[in-house]
Amino acid sequence: MHHSAPDPRPPVLHLAQPVDGGVARVVLDLTRAQLAAGLDVVVACPAGELAAGARALGARVRHWRATRTPGPSLLREVRDLAHLVEEVRPALVHAHSAKAGLAGRLAVRGRIPTVFQPHAWSFEAVGGVTARLALRWERWGARWAHQVVCVSDAERATGLRAGIRADFAVVPNGIDPDRFRPAAADAVPSTPGLELDPAAPLVVCVGRLCRQKGQDVLLAAWDAVLRDLPGARLVLVGDGPDREELRARAPHSVLFAGAVADPVPWYRAADLVVLPSRWEGMALAPLEAMACGRPVVVTDVDGARESLPPALTRHCLVPPECPAALAETVAALLPDAPLRASLGDQGRRHVLSTHDVRRTAEAVADLYRELLGAAPAVSSECRESIHS
Structure with a gap:
């Protein structure tokens, strides 16, 4: 029986929770561009809109059972992610939004190049004790992100004002102008x-x-x-x-x-x-x-x-x-x-x-290249493919 040779390229692993709305759209847009650029893309997330969309694009999808907000299941979610990272052996982990950013960074702890994209800061979404805990975590967890990607200058400024010390990059969200266009x-x-x-x-x-x-x-x-x-x-x-x-x-x-x-x-x-x-x-x-x-x-x-x-x-x-x-x-x-x-x-x-999504994908590809050096997983073919 013929077995195909294993793919020599270490994959990019996207971690996401929530799995709907803007976060799902951003992850799917990146997945589409990265697959077109020849990358091996794995998306780990709970079942839903994102998993179905990533599968349809041709990405590998791994089920990660996780609630939308931190709760009693967090330790189990972190453990599950650690096992998943061990199996997938990614070249780079890109964690999206507060929950995946929390569990992902606890699971990986900086051992693999890690990108964290908050998609709005967790401490802005809550009040009181919860906000203080979220802020303490973001300050602490920043040490385990090689790059924090903000979608606006204002989001980066809010992070800096809040005392989050990280290597920040600003990559504005993008949309597909061929899909979103005026009607004739x-x-x-x-x-x-x-x-x-x-x-x-x-x-x-x-x-x-x-x-x-x-x-x-x-x-x-x-x-x-x-x-x-x-x-x-x-x-x-x-x-x-x-x-x-x-x-x-x-x-x-x-x-x-x-x-x-x-x-x-x-x-x-x-x-x-x-x-x-x-x-x-x-x-x-x-x-x-x-x-x-x-x-x-x-x-x-x-x-x-x-x-x-x-x-x-x-x-x-x-x-x-x-x-x-x-x-x-x-x-x-x-x-x-x-x-x-x-x-x-x-x-x-x-x-x-x-805000053309191709510009967004290219900027993220540049960040990956910087983090991975000259690793074959992200090469100049990325830029050519995204431009084409």
């Missing part, structure tokens, strides 16, 4: 899945239904928007722990689309896309919306502010957790079609020049 004039889709009056002004918010994304603030602002524009409609695209609570307080003009496989039709259907986050690393939704030629309104928090070109901040940036300011901005933009078209056009040009 003759191909603007009908609003998918839900019957809406095409003449009614439509606001769309794409994001996990959770405290971080601030949909509750948008609902608090919505009554004031309706006073100015009684026909306006709001669609919340996504699912999450706050779904029922948000549904209970939403008026009839707010529709819940649930989780969708492809948000592009919703961006294209929107007159305005809003993301009222309380904190961010760098959200993908505003970048995706701008790439589709749509104007966006975001809150003035790390990572969201940086996703806008400077020219748009006057019209598109509002203070966080301020329903009155959000309502005023939305109600001013919705009736002004020429301004919205101009903002959408400027946003798209900005995303194409600054």
Whole structure:
């Protein structure tokens, strides 16, 4: 019986938890680029959207049973990861988000080149004792990351202010401009899945239904928007722990689309896309919306502010957790079609020049090369393949 020879290239191992939303998208985009560059890619994560997507791309997927937040199962999760790393024998480990960053660094402890990408700092997401513990861990765990990758300058500055001493690199999130692009004039889709009056002004918010994304603030602002524009409609695209609570307080003009496989039709259907986050690393939704030629309104928090070109901040940036300011901005933009078209056009040009996913993948490939020296696992073929 013929056995194929083992692959001589040591793999890159991506560790991820959570396995949905922006983190999954970033890992899948990197996986796609790295496979195209000829790397052997292994993704270790719990079952879900990410595992299925990585498998479909052709990566090797290893099941890692892990909860979304630290809990009593942490020791077992770290032990499982240590065994997995032993079996996979990666050249480099790239841990995504707080939970995988915690368990991954405890399992590897710097013995293999380790990249940690927080996708927003853990201590910003919590309060009180939990925040203090998270901050102490991030300061301590930094010694076991050869490189900490932040998605915005603001995220890096927050880490430095918090006393995290690490070798930081800033690699802004990227999107695929071939997938996220404006609809042709003759191909603007009908609003998918839900019957809406095409003449009614439509606001769309794409994001996990959770405290971080601030949909509750948008609902608090919505009554004031309706006073100015009684026909306006709001669609919340996504699912999450706050779904029922948000549904209970939403008026009839707010529709819940649930989780969708492809948000592009919703961006294209929107007159305005809003993301009222309380904190961010760098959200993908505003970048995706701008790439589709749509104007966006975001809150003035790390990572969201940086996703806008400077020219748009006057019209598109509002203070966080301020329903009155959000309502005023939305109600001013919705009736002004020429301004919205101009903002959408400027946003798209900005995303194409600054947030192309190929640029992101190339920057990560450069980091890997630096960490691995001239190891054959990441060679100049990477750059050529990503460019092609």
